Amino acid sequence: MGMYFSGFATRTGEGCEDSVRRLARELDAADAVLVGAGAGLFTSAGLTYSGERLARYFSDFVRKYHFADMYSGGFYSFTSESERWGFWSRYIWINRYAPIPSDTYKQLYDLVKDKDYFVLTTNVDHCFQRSGFDRGRLFYTQGDYGLWQCSKPCHDATYDNESVVRSMVLAQGFSISGDGTLELSPGGLDACGRMVPERLAPRCPVCGRPMSMNLRADDTFVEDAGWHRAAARYQDFVRRHEGCRMLLLVLGVGGNTPVIIKYPFWRMTASSRKATYACVNLGESFCPREIVGQSVLLDAGITQVLRDVAREL
Structure with a gap:
């Protein structure tokens, strides 16, 4: 110090x-x-990672992977990029773009x-x-939950993700209200899918590798x-x-x-x-x-x- x-x-x-x-x-x-x-x-602002918000938006993932909160879910190895971004798109939207x-x-x-x-x-x-x-x-x-980066990373740039994340959550069967609230379909999570179309899974525009979140989790974090x-x-x-x-x-x-x-x-x-x-x-x-x-x-x-x-x- x-x-x-x-x-x-x-x-x-x-x-x-x-x-x-x-x-x-x-x-x-x-x-x-x-x-x-x-x-x-x-x-304190009500943006909790467990409890009611976890059950409301991720109970289908919890049943399969048994994680206790959203944060833990972020470290799971999902079956595919399509499923990974199914999880992360919900996570990003409700914590970054939906109303506080x-x-x-x-x-x-x-x-x-x-x-x-x-x-x-x-x-x-x-x-x-x-x-x-x-x-x-x-x-x-x-x-920032609103940014992606190359997973390698091959270059020091980040990319806004709002429009693609919106497409991802809509593709799972959710709807988004005028103020940005993520709404469940009438059938609830059982009517939604955990996958997003492969075409929506982001790829680095430079090297073609999968993109990752711009979050400081290891030495690949892009500043x-x-x-x-x-x-x-x-x-x-x-x-x-x-x-x-x-x-x-x-x-x-x-x-x-x-x-x-x-x-x-x-x-x-x-x-x-x-x-x-x-x-x-x-x-x-x-x-x-x-x-x-x-x-x-x-x-x-x-x-x-x-x-x-x-x-x-």
């Missing part, structure tokens, strides 16, 4: 209501807001829209952009020109605000990839007396002891905290 921390704290001496009020004050006073967002924010189930992201946007803000996220759903956030203030470090431009904008934002009164707001970030958000945000807070680190994460809200005096820790649901902060403001 480039900096030694002696241990961690889970409390800052405040109750939840006091912490909410303090977070509201820090947000109001901040010259800049750097948001770090993880899977907990995605889940709640207004959680819109609540966050309303809190920061008048600030000089930037968003660093490990999520791959584009909910920020779909909720009004400026595309030039977003850095999706781990990819395209857009990725590098976003990375540069993030670094520029951090550089421009060194020494400013900055709120580093971490929402739903767990321990899977701490080097992307947690560790850098802790370092930035420790290096500036004007910085405040705020962590909202149900069941996993903590910070190094060295920055506890500059931190707001909320072991609470993100959606409710955003509502409470808005009321305070």
Whole structure:
């Protein structure tokens, strides 16, 4: 991490209501807001990978392959490219193109829209952009459900997939409503097929190999020109605000990839007396002891905290 921390704290001496009020004050006073967002924010917005959504859209795949959630299903070796894209097209559509189930992201946007803000996220759903956030203030470090790349990869380019994914889900017997909601046929999943026509299975336009998702799962992940431009904008934002009164707001970030958000945000807070680190994460809200005096820790649901902060403001 480039900096030694002696241990961690889970409390800052405040109750939840006091912490909410303090977070509201820090947000109001901040010259800049750097948001770090993880899977907990995605889940808080109702975009869950298991339970009702899994049963509604994937019960036919679950019966055959017995996976417990959509994420696990993404690692299965399906019988063919046609079946693989039958699964992935549903996965992509409901998590990338269908309406967001709640207004959680819109609540966050309303809190920061008048600030000089930037968003660093490990999520791959584009909910920020779909909720009004400026595309030039977003850095999706781990990819995008809306992009494909060569599976090798033979070149560093990505390709928008919306039109082909739409054709894939329609070919399985689904329909898509005017707002983008994926609708089951009258016969339910039993009337749908798990396959898409082979002609729809994407191939690399350069080498002809199968395409894959632009998601950071291994060393084949493509960091395209857009990725590098976003990375540069993030670094520029951090550089421009060194020494400013900055709120580093971490929402739903767990321990899977701490080097992307947690560790850098802790370092930035420790290096500036004007910085405040705020962590909202149900069941996993903590910070190094060295920055506890500059931190707001909320072991609470993100959606409710955003509502409470808005009321305070």
